[in-house]
Amino acid sequence: MIPTSFEYVRAGSMREALAAIAGAEGVKVIAGGHSLLPVMKFRLAQPARLIDISRIAELKGITPRGKGARIGAGVTYREILESEILQERFPILHEVTHTIGDLQVRNRGTIGGSLAHADPASDMPSVMLALDATINLRSKRGKRAVRAREFFKGAFVTELAEDELITDIIVPSLPPGAGTSYTSFEQAASGYAIVGASAVIARKRGTISHAVLALNGVGEMAFLVPGADSLVGARGEAAELDRVAGGAADGIEITGDIHAPADYRRHLTAVIARRALDTALQRAR
Amino acid sequence: MKRSVILNVNRIARTVEVEPRSLLVHVLRDDLNLTGTHIGCDTSQCGACTVLIDGQAVKSCTQLAVQVEGMDITTIEGLAPSGALHPMQNAFWEKHGLQCGFCTPGMIMTAVDFLGSNPDPTDDEIRHAIEGNYCRCTGYQNIVLAIRTAAEVMRAQSAAGQPTSEPAGESTQRSPLPAAEPAGAGV
Ligand SMILES: Cc1cc2nc3c(=O)[nH]c(=O)nc-3n(C[C@H](O)[C@H](O)[C@H](O)COP(=O)(O)OP(=O)(O)OC[C@H]3O[C@@H](n4cnc5c(N)ncnc54)[C@H](O)[C@@H]3O)c2cc1C
Ligand code: FES
Ligand code: FES
Secondary structure (H helix, E strand, O other), rough: OOOOOOEEEEOOOOHHHHHOOOOOEEEEOOOOOOOHHHHOOOOOOOEEEEEEOOOHHHHHHHEEEEEEEEEEEOOOOOHHOHHHHHHHHHHHHHHHHOOOOOOHHHHHHHHHHHHHOOOOOHHHHHHHHOOOEEEEEEOOOOEEEEHHHHHEEEOOEOOOOOOOOEEEEEEEEEEEEEEEEEEEEOOOOOEEEEEEEEEEEEEEEOOOEEEEEEOOOOOOOOOEEEOOOHOOOOOHHHHHHHHHHOOOOOOOOOOOOOOHHHHHHHHHHHHHHHHHHHHHHOOOO | OOEEEEEOOOEEEEEEEOOOEEEEHHHHHHHHOEEEEEEEOOOEEEEEEEEEEEEEEHHHHOEEEHHHHOOOEEHHHHHOOOOOOOOHHHHHHOOOOOOOOOHHHHHHHHHHHHHHHHOOOOHHHHHHHOOOOOOOOOOOOHHHHHHHHHHHHHHHHHHOOOOOOOOOOOOOOOOOOOOOOOOOOOO
16 A cells, blocks of 8 residues: 655755645645554545655754643654653653554654544543643744643544644643543554543542543543533542543543444443543542 | 655665655565565554664554655664674574564564663563564464563673674674674675
């Protein structure tokens, strides 16, 4: 399998890349290529021009930002795993990345590519929701910052305009002592999540002071579970966690496919959400 | 339209005429005659096509040749430039880490990258590292054993200050890759 013919341009800088995608037809950017090339090989995408952004220095690097972090869109999963700052401040990023694809995929796939691709089954989006990350976008027209919570619009659909690139992701600091967990039930062959859950919980003197739960794989896009708020002020007893996990997919149209019919996914959602909440709570100090 | 691209394959700069859509695995096999890199699935799943790019394992069926222009590419042939086997190859041989051998080149390249960042892994870590490499013959047991054995050998060699593979020399590099071959030699 080989893709259809296209023209290839390697962008040396952000400016070059933004100029190349502004107002042009049939143009696609390629970072690691680990979502785009498989789709092009199946000829489901047939871009006329590919702009390679993988060597643009501005898209690289992981740096501290206050008590949070800035992650360049071109940072690979491997670089996330090797980052001490992230390991220390956001162990959930380490935990999720470990589950993505395999060693080879993690060497090439980038966080920006994953968010832009917005595969409903991909692991990273729910973590971005749970951490309340901000995704910075740039085009020739200017810059804008979009919260992850407003970024995902549907299956493979995001807030990104045709002439925009993701430049970096800003992850704000967590509440002190917060526990986090990414828990997933994977499709055995691909490693993609059938259901994935990201939880962040903090407590003060035994009472929950912060609780966020986000899911991926369940419906057409990753989403925040509104009911998780109701845990604030609770003590985190089993019945409370059961109630939030059990209602986590309420109002969501649940996906059914060859890997998991909708009924089974609904069941898994409650189980996986419950485990994520439990683990985050146990990890909270 | 074809364009001229320089690829550093097994430490030799090779000029190839490729279309932008040419996959790295096809260029390696068809243009450079390096047929040790296999194609199993062609859909990024099986890992038979794994090569090292700047020391990192990558599925070469999911990479355009133009993307890796100027980068260092190591194929299975590059692990044993003078014919003396790399400790990983030796361990697969000694521990029967293969049957038909189709998955072996990819398995070995992944394992070499993995040991570079984790020289003393547990069996669980080894299994996680090779999850992108399918073997339809062995049942993986002896592959894990081979990688564990290679890790022991390579740790011992690096403690003794020896290079991990031929050509033997005064190289003190700790990289799991063999020392450089004289330019222009080989293939
Ligand atoms: C075998 C295999 C297994 C996988 N398993 C998993 C898994 O378990 N979980 C999971 O979540 N994912 C999985 N993936 C997908 C992988 O995580 C994504 O391919 C990867 O993260 C996408 O990044 P990339 O750099 O390869 O993007 P590319 O393929 O280069 O690009 C993907 C899309 O994003 C766009 N894009 C890329 N960068 C930017 C940017 N900076 N700004 C704007 N648009 C951009 C491209 O135009 C394209 O549309 C798997 C992939 C493979 C091949
Ligand atoms: S041939 Fe590349 S992963 Fe199977
Ligand atoms: S030895 Fe035959 S596929 Fe692994």
